[in-house]
Structure formats: structure tokens, C-alpha cells
Amino acid sequence: MAQQAYMTETDTGGSGPERRTSRLRRLLDRLTRGWRGDRRIWRRGLVLAACAALLSLVMLAHAHIPNRVGNLGSLLETFLPWLGLFVPLLLLLALFRKSATALVATVLPAMVWLNLFGGLLTDKTAPGGDLTVATHNVNAQNPDPAGTARDVAAAGADVLALEELRASEVPTYEKALAATYPHHAVVGTVGLWSKYPLSDVQAVDIRLGWKRAMRATVTAPAGQVAVYVAHLPSVRVKLAAGFTARQRDKSANALGEAIAAEPLKNIVLLGDLNGTMNDRALHAVTSQMRSTQGAVGSGFGFSWPASFPMARIDQIMVKGAEPESSWTLPATASDHLPIAARVKITAPDD
Structure with a gap:
């Protein structure tokens, strides 16, 4: 009986790895028949x-x-x-x-x-980092700005940038974020909230005619960091005109010039650039800064649209500072996903 049982098991392809190998062989045989x-x-x-x-x-x-x-x-x-x-x-x-x-x-x-x-x-996330930063295009038509503010604040970032702020909703964001971030500044439609003091706050001219970019110095325990927040113009795909991105490209060039002239060594750029790191039109920025997602992220980190992310047009980029980790945060009521990163601030003489 034992011999019969053994023969029956062998005839049916064995067990465990042998059975799986036999099934794979039969499948390949059918495919190549x-x-x-x-x-x-x-x-x-x-x-x-x-x-x-x-x-x-x-x-x-x-x-x-x-x-x-x-x-x-x-x-x-x-x-x-x-x-x-x-x-x-x-x-x-x-x-x-x-x-x-x-x-x-x-x-x-x-x-x-x-x-x-x-x-x-592959997951290139590393432990450590002196400063946790996050950015989120909150969408001017956001139906729940207070809830969105609470969601991104819960991520625990030390510095938070928000883009596409509608003037009438700024007080809502200020109230919702006040307990977590004692320091903040809003310039036009972008804003910066910080657990550490802000100074030298100013608009950055990206040649639009209205304010959609700013710069501030964050005095963190590990040192000073120049933080830029930018929302470059939107792009459209039109049947007759193709990919309309001329204004976005002009603004990217202006932003690149401002960053190149920055006197502080440690620079962090947060914002919705309406373009990916592969897009040559952002060369003025990408040629001098590193993407945290490409350096220390896990996966593609697509951020738009939130319902089915297809591209990473929201960026966290660094110059001088070293990226340690990067990740995408859970969806809010916006049409973009928020993203976050941890960076290491380098000493001036490094």
C-alpha cells in the first residue's frame, strides 16, 4: 500500500516545488506548442x-x-x-x-x-535627517480646507508648504494649523508654515504678473535653510496647440535663476512645478537641485491626479542639504497628493 501511495503521488506530479515545476513545464509546453x-x-x-x-x-x-x-x-x-x-x-x-x-x-x-x-x-529610504518637510497643492476649489489642513499637519512635518491658496480660505488654514505651526507666512497663493522661526520672507518673481512663489529662511536647530515655495503655471494638452507649457517654462527659468543666486548653502524647494524631473523644460531648476524622490524615495511617488496618480508634478528638491527619505502622504480633499521628505542640513564648511 505504501508503494502504491508513492507511485500515485509521483504520477500526479509530486508535491511542493516538484508539482509547481511540473505545472510550469506544462504551461510552457502549451505556449510553445x-x-x-x-x-x-x-x-x-x-x-x-x-x-x-x-x-x-x-x-x-x-x-x-x-x-x-x-x-x-x-x-x-x-x-x-x-x-x-x-x-x-x-x-x-x-x-x-x-x-x-x-x-x-x-x-x-x-x-x-x-x-x-x-x-x-527599490526602497532607498534611510533613517535620520534633521528636518522633515512637506508640500501640498490644496486645490483652490477644495471642499474641506480645514480637514485638509488637519490631515497634512498630522504628518508631523517641521516645515509645511501649501500651494493654490484661495485668499478667502487663508484664515481657515491659519486657524487649523496654528497649534502645530507657530510661524507662518503667506505670499499671494502660496504659504509656508513652520515649527521654527521664519525670516527674510519675500516674494520670488517668476514672471507671471501675480505672486505664486516665495522664499524664507527657516532657522532650524541644525542650521539655517533657505526654503522656496513655488507653484508654476499649469499646462494643458490641446488638440490644436499640443502641450501648452510656454508660460510654465518661462517661470521655471526665472525660478532657477533665483535659486542659483541664493546665498545660503542649504536650499529646499517645495511646490507644484507642473512638471516631472524628466521634463527638459525644468532644466534651469533640475540641473542644480536633487529630487528627494529619485535619491531616497520608494517607487515613483506619483502625486497627480489624486484619484489615479499618473505623474509626479509636485516636488521636493534640495541643494546643499542631503536627502534622507521621501514618501507620499495619504489623500486629502485636494486633487493632488501631499508629499514629504526628511533632509540632513549640512554645515557651512562641509
Whole structure:
């Protein structure tokens, strides 16, 4: 009876890892059935292979795609990580077509995507940091500003930046945040709340005609930090005009000039830049600052739209200071997600 039981178990594929291996073998056998002995497997799927090569080229050369027509380059760079979705699609089509050529070609865009974004798939969060900062576009049409203020205050940031503040709602935010943040300043539609003293508060001219950027010195226990808060102009995708971002680009250049002229060593930029780190139009800023998400975050950290985040257009960036960790906060009543980071303030002579 023992021998019969043993033979029965073996006949059904064994147990544990052996059974799983047997199932995988049968699945692969079904997928490749009809391929064996078929010399056409290398001649089929040439169009799919060409599509895989084109996808790889677009990802590799995204910086060279011109912006002259509808800012196509910037539009592509805004959603560049999502091109990775075409890789499994090409893989499935290659299997369906029973094309070895297409299967091999699909490896190329997969490797390119991993080279560009694979580092974001690992958790680079590190303990420590002298200052916790957060930023949130609260949405001018926010139906619950007091609740939104309480939600972001609960995150425990030492310094909190808010964008898209409607003048009539500023007192609501001030009241809701007063217990947590004894120091604050509002300039136009942006504001800064801090547990530590603020000084040298001033508007930053980003060539808009109205105030959507500010700068302040935060005197933290570890040292002084120049904190910039900015809300760059919105961008739109229109059928006739394409990606309309000219005003955003002009404001980004002006913001970059202001940061380059900053005398303090430790600088933190908080805000809604209406653009991603991949977007060449933000080069005036991104060329001199580091994104906390790219350096020490976990995942892509998409922040907009809150209902189904597709891009990280809200940014925390540093210059001089060292990022330690970065994360996305839970949704509020806004159409953006708040984001936070911990940074280490470096000594002036470091």
C-alpha cells in the first residue's frame, strides 16, 4: 500500500516545488506548442520586432525629441515611465504570433526601461535627517480646507508648504494649523508654515504678473535653510496647440535663476512645478537641485491626479542639504497628493 501511495503521488506530479515545476513545464509546453520544427518562427513578427526597437529608441532618445511642434518632447517626458506598459503588451503579442524574433526584440525595451527607472523600484529610504518637510497643492476649489489642513499637519512635518491658496480660505488654514505651526507666512497663493522661526520672507518673481512663489529662511536647530515655495503655471494638452507649457517654462527659468543666486548653502524647494524631473523644460531648476524622490524615495511617488496618480508634478528638491527619505502622504480633499521628505542640513564648511 505504501508503494502504491508513492507511485500515485509521483504520477500526479509530486508535491511542493516538484508539482509547481511540473505545472510550469506544462504551461510552457502549451505556449510553445506548434513552434517546434517551425522555421517560420524567426520570420514572423518582424513588425512587432520593429515596434520593440522603436520603443527602445524613443526611451533612449527622449531628450532629443523636439519641442518645436506642440512641446511633444516635454509631453512625452511627463509620462515617460508609462511607456514601460508597452513591454508586456509586446511580449504577449510575440507569444500570440509565435515569433522568436519579436520575443528576442522585446528584451531590448525591457532593459532600457529598467536602466531608466529600475532604481525607483527599490526602497532607498534611510533613517535620520534633521528636518522633515512637506508640500501640498490644496486645490483652490477644495471642499474641506480645514480637514485638509488637519490631515497634512498630522504628518508631523517641521516645515509645511501649501500651494493654490484661495485668499478667502487663508484664515481657515491659519486657524487649523496654528497649534502645530507657530510661524507662518503667506505670499499671494502660496504659504509656508513652520515649527521654527521664519525670516527674510519675500516674494520670488517668476514672471507671471501675480505672486505664486516665495522664499524664507527657516532657522532650524541644525542650521539655517533657505526654503522656496513655488507653484508654476499649469499646462494643458490641446488638440490644436499640443502641450501648452510656454508660460510654465518661462517661470521655471526665472525660478532657477533665483535659486542659483541664493546665498545660503542649504536650499529646499517645495511646490507644484507642473512638471516631472524628466521634463527638459525644468532644466534651469533640475540641473542644480536633487529630487528627494529619485535619491531616497520608494517607487515613483506619483502625486497627480489624486484619484489615479499618473505623474509626479509636485516636488521636493534640495541643494546643499542631503536627502534622507521621501514618501507620499495619504489623500486629502485636494486633487493632488501631499508629499514629504526628511533632509540632513549640512554645515557651512562641509
